[in-house]
Amino acid sequence: MEGRVLILAPHGRDAQVIESVLRRDGMECLVCGDGAALMSELQAGAATVVLTEEVLAGGLDESLRDYLEHQPAWSDFPFVVLAMRQAVRRSERAMVSLQELGNLVILERPVNPQTLMSAARSAFRARARQYASRRHLTDIESAKQTVEQLNADLESRIAERTSDLAGANDRLMREIGDRERIQSKVVQSQKLEAIGRLTGGIAHDFNNLLHAVSMNLQFIMRLAEDKRLSDYARRAKESVDRGARLTAQLLSFSRAQSLLPRLHEVNTMVGNLRELIEVSVGSKVQVHVDLCADEAWALLDGAQLEMALLNMAVNSRDAMPDGGHLTIRTRLLEGADGKRRVQISVQDTGCGIPEAIQSKVFDPFFTTKADGEGTGLGLSQVYGFASQSGGSAEIHSREGEGTTVTLQFARATPAAESAPAAPSQNNGATTSSKRTEVLVVEDDEAVRRGITEGLRLLNYSVREASDGESGLRELRRRMPDLLMADYLMPGMNGAEFIAAARQIYPEIPVLMATGYADMAEVERLVGVQSVLKKPFDLETLNAAVGSELARCRVQA
CATH class of the missing domain: 3.40.50.2300 (Response regulator)
Incomplete structure (x- = not known):
């Protein structure tokens, strides 16, 4: 143009x-x-x-x-x-x-045509020089703007750097303070980890002792003709059951495992936990339990729910140093979307939580307590458990009036009570005249004797082995109808033993009896339904054996 x-x-x-x-x-x-x-x-x-x-x-x-x-x-x-x-x-x-x-x-x-062409060329060249001048002026203006922009950027960077240097000393001092607090929390965390390992080991050994005592007490209750002797054994069994609940709570603190969701009636769980909560909060705090009229069934990990309620109760106690009231409520809700839910709330009359920090209370390691008095993991555990269970956790608090922590879970339909009865009626007898044979592999002699005598009392044929190697030798002799193994054993543990057993008999029914284990590994190996927690009684043993045999027959 x-x-x-x-x-x-x-x-x-x-x-x-x-x-x-x-x-x-x-x-x-x-x-x-x-x-x-x-x-x-x-x-x-x-x-x-x-x-x-x-x-x-x-x-x-x-x-x-x-x-x-x-x-x-x-x-x-x-x-x-x-x-x-x-x-x-x-x-x-x-x-x-x-x-x-x-x-x-x-x-x-x-x-003359030549004169016209010469004049036109002269004008053309003059205009071309003007266009060249325009380009030069444009380049100069562009360079000027670039220089101005660079100067502005340089001034901005100098100002930012000056500001950074001015605040460096303040940040350094804050970092030193934060590092000291973090080091203190790390020491506390390591201490808790060590306590957890110690607690887990003690609880496992204690579970084995409780299991042996519980099984023998049940033998006395079944076989004793003297009613007074049977009453003595029954009262002793109740104390064993309380000890088993305590070790279960210790294990829920110490173990790192996946959740074990089961159908639980929440009102019953809260009622059973009331005594332990009253002991934990002390005599200055009055504990009130307000349960809904209907049964509140939910699919969740019972041990984790108990730990969550204990954590919330202890937090409420700390918020009421001069005493107060702690109320645990259960309610059945139906949302606008038609979903039915079970709500559990823990309310106190303590000092409350400032609004500015309410959004942080579920954060790991956040705590308002003095150093050494809290880890900041209590409410974090509550929130994580609720979320992992498909529920929710919320907190409502006002300074000077108290705090309410609310958990919600999907409401479940209770399983028919007649379903598990069928296996227990077999009592070791199959459709043929041959008795069901169980191979028990357990390193603790007292526990092994209790399990084998209990199975014989239930009319099962029993073989036994004291460790994984002898268990494999028994397997090679012939295949039992069911394999029952402990988890923690010398040499190879229960998971390794079952893996080796399934190399010999891939479809063999398996029960894992354990007082403490890496439950994630056990679940991957045998499935959640095939884990039997110690201590267990004869009825639980009979039901677990019958259910595992029935499940394997259905799959076959």
Whole structure:
């Protein structure tokens, strides 16, 4: 566009002649029909304009005059005017029009073609130099803006760096304080981890002792003819059951395991836990239990729920140093979406939690207690357990009035009580006359003797082994109907033993009896339904054996 020659010669064949001459010189030409067309093309861009003097007879067009007056600083548009030979001097108006054009060359007609081409080339070169000046000015302006931007960026970076350096000392002091607090929490966490390992080991051994005592007490209750002796054994069994609940709570603190969801009646769990909560919060705190009228069934890990309720109760106790009231409520809810839920709330009349930190109370390691008095993991465990169980945990608190922590879980339908009865009625007898044979692999002699005698009392045929190696030797002799193994054994543990056993008999039914284990590994190996927690009684043993045998028969 900017290399074109625009031609405006409205009379006769002047325009065609001019175009023919310039095109022979290789110039790009465009003939404009009138002044309006010329202005339109001129705005698009051109190198020069060749026009005849007749166009200026009525004076310079206003739009052309405006264009020339508002040219940028680099522009001085060139014109070539083909004038008529004048016998007399031009009129004042014609002279003014020519002067207003500014940069022009006047050629009198008739004009030699070479003269016309030379004038057009000269105008073309002049306009090309103007375009070059425009590019240089644009480059200079761009460079100027770049330099200004770099200066502004530099000043901004200097200001930011100055600000960073000014705050470095404050940040350093804060980091030193944070590091000291973190180190203190790490020491506390390591201490808890060590306590957890110790607690887990003690609880496992204690479970084995409780199991042996519990099984023998049950034998006495079944076989004793003296009613007083049976009563003594029953009372002793109740104490064993309380000890088993305590070890279960210790294990829930110490173990790292996946959840073991089971159907639980929440009202019953809260009622059973009330005594332990009352002991934990002390005599200054009055514990109230407000249970819903209907049964509240939910699918969750009972041990984790007990631990969550204990954590919330202990937090409430700490918020009421001078005593107060602790209320545990259960409610059955039905949401707008039609989903039924079980709600458990723990409410206290303590000091409450400031609104500014309520959003942080479920964060791990966040605590308002003094150093050494809390880990900041209690409510974090509550929130994690609720979320992992498909439920929710919320907290509502107001300073000076108290705090309420609310858990919600999906309400479940209780299983039919008659379902597990079928296996227990077998009592070791199958559809044929052959008795069901169970191979028991347990390293603790007292526990092994209790299990084997219990199975024989239930009319099962029993073989036994004291460790994994002897258990494999028994397996190679012949395949039993059911394999029952402990988890923690010398040599190979229960998981390794069962894996080796299934290399021999891939479809063998398995029960894992354990007082403490990496439950995730056990679940992957035998499934949640095949884990039997110690201590267990004869009824639980009979039901577990019958269920595992029935399940394997259905799968077969």
